Amino acid sequence: MTPVEVNDGRLSDRMAALARVGRDPRGGVSRLAYGDADREARALVSAWMREAGLAVSVDAAGNIVGRREGADPAVPPLLCGSHVDSVPNGGDFDGPLGTLAAIEAAHTLLERGAAMRHPIEVVVWSNEEGGLCGSRAVSGQLPAFELNNVAAGGMTIADGIRAIGGDPGRIEQARRAPGSIAGYLELHIEQGRILEDAGVDIGVVLGIVAIHQWEVTISGETNHSGTTPMAQRHDALLAAAGFVELVHRVVTGEPGAQVGTVGRLEASPGAPNAIAGRVVCSLELRDLDAAVIGRLFRRIEAGARGIGDATATAFAFAPVMATVPAPSDPRLRRAIAEAARALGCTTRDLPSGAGHDAQCLAPLGPIGMIFVPSVGGVSHSPAEWSTPEAVRNGANVLLNALLAADRLLP
Template sequence: MTVISPLAVNSDRLNRSIANLAEIGKLPNSGVRRLAYSQEDLQARQLVQGWMIKAGMTVRIDAAGNIIGTYPGQQPAPALATGSHIDTVPSGGRYDGVLGVLAGIEAVRVLHENRIALTHPVEVIVFADEEGTMIGAKAMSGSVVKDPEYYSRRDRASIQTCLQLIGGNWDKIATAKRTRSDIAAYVELHVEQGGVLESLGREIGVVEGIVSQHRYKITITGCPNHAGTTPMHQRQDALVAGAQVILAVNDLAKNTPGQQVATVGALNVFPNAANIVPGRVEMTVDIRDLSQTHVEGIAEELEERLKAIASATQTEIAIAPFLQTIPTLATPQIQQAIVQACLSLKLTHCTMPSRASHDAQEIGHFTDMGMIFVPSKAGISHAENEYTSPEQCTQGANVLLQTLLHLDQIYTARSRFPS
């Protein structure tokens, strides 16, 4: 079914909302610092809630601090949901997360102004602390760690205090869990945070799924010794072994068939002195791909290479996982609805994985999920010069609106004629 609707978002209003929100937490370099639970976050949350109410939504805050704006439908539940987050990294931009929230509000504004009620309610969700612990999305999926110390802030503020600040309640966190009977489908619009769409000259990315992430800590133990008096053939240089590990990770990512990426992102050298042969090296490895089997295969091959490197350099190398997430695949029917929206709006598109984590990853654990990407200039994100043009923001918002309209038809038909 092709999506054909005269409805369209108000581009000026959408982009004005983005600019207005960017004033909260604005940095001298035009970046944005709006950390979760900060005064800036609280101010932004109040502004967004006001916009939701003016758009005809009722607003509530669940125990995890998620803001949930609901625009009523012809039936009480389940809802079609959209949204993202409005908290930022310490020096972020104005589009990451924000676009998904404000485009969702703008879509509801259009429905409200035209006095249109879909069969399903529409929820716009602002997830709490996406850039930190993702506690908002995890609470909805029922995957919150029960130990409150896990969510302690760097400033030592307890999660109990943090949630209380934003209207949540740690003691009732389990009540934030949602199910398929609450949310029929979730669609998140987001800036790509990479350069694929720009390099391909495509306007919209149809996300196939959010990749699996495996992170490991590698510890290399050699023997510290005098840099001047230790002959080269007698050295057990942990950093030389570390250099070979880095090259091995890069080789596996580049030369194994597939679309995987792998990164050595942190490196510590001990004792880190100019006149001492390094005795210990610690590093992290991050491996990502949409295929869980593929990620596991890369990790297994890396372990074999570590054994060879240890033998050749007379060092000991240990590898230990510290983060493992499974991929969350987008629902094919939602992907197709996004494609149909692109076709009806005459926007170019391509399918692609999301290599960054998003709230949608957690929501996809309990209900149907899809994501829409729009380009990020030069692939830059989590930085003050993050940029997506007003036209691109509007295109993404219109695809979101048309996708919601199409999904309302699909899920209404499904409820009437269950498979």
């Protein structure tokens, strides 16, 4: 089929207009969830949603839902969207691209008078950066106690949800049942530089990886650096060094896109003239396949035992978090790849190593995600940037993938 195209001038104007909301004098944008700038951005995109012919409401979790009915009243809606809240001093693309491209797709469909079989719902998920709050509420993954947590902007999540028009006391009403959506599509910047390095236009996301984190405690013996011969030491930092290298060796020791990171490491007592008696560090493993994570972890654990024996120290692992992988739907992946091809864009399959609202929709129905290149792989920074071509490509692929999904999904 001949691909349709969005009005990319309108899209880029709106990207620019949204980027002015919450502009931070220290750089980038600061639209912390629930705050003034977030609310201003939500009002702005709500207006654009109405221009796109969508009936706008806010659910109990504070998600903005813009809906247009489809031709078949018996089928569930097709969802697409992203978010408009940001990290402090964040960039102009993480969230806004997927949000405005979804509105633009709806607007284009309206203007073309295109008949869709499914109802379409453009969703702006609330408080994505604070831990996917809005999308987790929709899939029943937001435990009630979290409503009392204080969000980055300073108010509790409950107060924040109230401030954006939701109803935290009835948050269960935002929940959707498995099977109640025909599918979900999200366009996002890659936030890495796999696509840029490969010179590829469009990433077809295989899924959102599982993330497992542990806190690792290495116990040795603090002692005087001058009076303790090398052979008599129980140096927890030497053991930790072996551990960091072990993690790298195990994770890179087999083919695949898995990643493993030790990002936090604290050595005690932390003096130049004292042998470290204790190290606490993080271990994080990510992969699309939880079985891969399990296998890597068992190798790391076994290797750590060997390091402990060799350095006269002891390792202890405490699990901190474990998310489940959210694979994308093969039909939607095909739809995305075919839309890209029809538009003359090159594609590459890749996992999403970062979390996205889409992962919370996976238990409710088929999901698909489209990535466009991030220049230099930079994100969560004022330097976050994707080219105008990438923005146009992404929006056009989203529009055509939506049309394909409308045809192929039940």
